Amino acid sequence: MLAILSGCSGNSLTNVQRAAQISQQHALSFAGEWSEPVRGVRCRIRLSSDHVRETEALRSALELWNDSQSAVELNNTAASKFARCTVWAMESEMFFSESLDLQDVPEKPVRLAPGEHFLIGPALLRITPAVAPRIGLQKLTASTLFRTDRLVAPPAMISVSPAQWGATTNGLRLCIGVDSSVIHVSDSFSLYLYIHNTTNNRVTLLSPDWSKPQIRSEDDLITLTLTARRGMGGLGVSPRMIQRRKLLPGKLFDQTGSYRLRVILEAPPFSDLPGGVWTGSAVSNELTLQVESGEKTPFSPDLPSTRPIAAK
Numbered sequence: 001m002l003a004i005l006s007g008c009s010g011n012s013l014t015n016v017q018r019a020a021q022i023s024q025q026h027a028l029s030f031a032g033e034w035s036e037p038v039r040g041v042r043c044r045i046r047l048s049s050d051h052v053r054e055t056e057a058l059r060s061a062l063e064l065w066n067d068s069q070s071a072v073e074l075n076n077t078a079a080s081k082f083a084r085c086t087v088w089a090m091e092s093e094m095f096f097s098e099s100l101d102l103q104d105v106p107e108k109p110v111r112l113a114p115g116e117h118f119l120i121g122p123a124l125l126r127i128t129p130a131v132a133p134r135i136g137l138q139k140l141t142a143s144t145l146f147r148t149d150r151l152v153a154p155p156a157m158i159s160v161s162p163a164q165w166g167a168t169t170n171g172l173r174l175c176i177g178v179d180s181s182v183i184h185v186s187d188s189f190s191l192y193l194y195i196h197n198t199t200n201n202r203v204t205l206l207s208p209d210w211s212k213p214q215i216r217s218e219d220d221l222i223t224l225t226l227t228a229r230r231g232m233g234g235l236g237v238s239p240r241m242i243q244r245r246k247l248l249p250g251k252l253f254d255q256t257g258s259y260r261l262r263v264i265l266e267a268p269p270f271s272d273l274p275g276g277v278w279t280g281s282a283v284s285n286e287l288t289l290q291v292e293s294g295e296k297t298p299f300s301p302d303l304p305s306t307r308p309i310a311a312k
Helices: 017-025 081-082
Strands: 001-004 041-047 052-054 058-064 089-090 093-095 116-128 138-145 149-150 156-161 172-178 182-184 189-197 203-206 214-218 221-227 234-237 242-248 257-267 280-283 287-292
Touching: 041 156, 052 234, 058 138, 089 116, 149 203, 172 257, 172 280, 172 287, 189 234, 189 257, 203 257, 234 242
Parallel strands: 052 156, 182 287, 221 257
Antiparallel strands: 001 116, 041 058, 058 116, 089 093, 089 138, 138 149, 138 156, 172 189, 189 242, 203 234, 214 221, 257 280, 257 287
């Protein structure tokens, strides 16, 4: 989503687009430092928080500001193409335009009047759990294409809490994460499964039916079991690398309360398996979810006063 933050003259958004964009905009109240101007335009990083836990999504946007005395056309191509030139990066992990919500992107070029601000975002930056513990604050950068120039925001320093991995089984270990540890009874939600090959050899997983895990409930513990099937193809995991799968378990809860959630990946030792095919039973970490009644609280359309982010 792209959102005009102030002023209305000179931009290319219709009132309907602007209202739709602002109504969906999260309160990105943490702001980084402004860049030096490029052709009169500055940029900075905006965030929902300066702290994130691995496997969770950090909500961010790149804010542009026309600091010149004349109107500026940010790009002479469609704004949707302009947005797709925006890149975020945290250490060795990069986030491209697929992280952006492009539902309400205008099709016309974007123009800013003097003093006008413009958001590229929000972008959901899902932080992959690190193989080794992260040390200190992590540097987040963002940039976009401004005509033929690259507009680069000063980096912001983010505190990242480590995720927990399950025990290693025959060289594989699992980690799961969700967007939020608080969900509502009526909500469906996405679950992210990270598969880490801890060995120096490529490993192949016989694919389970990712869309239909076996669900078992024991008191407050919910277990989703994915069982590999012969003849369904395989998922290759390179040495020391992490693969991510998005699972859609649907509505798991019909009562409020605190629950624990885990995933088990099972691969029976079928006969005549080729070399490099993984077998075993790997158990993920346990997530604690708080299930509440009611519906999600809508986000305020107004952006509050910003709070500074540590800069490097």
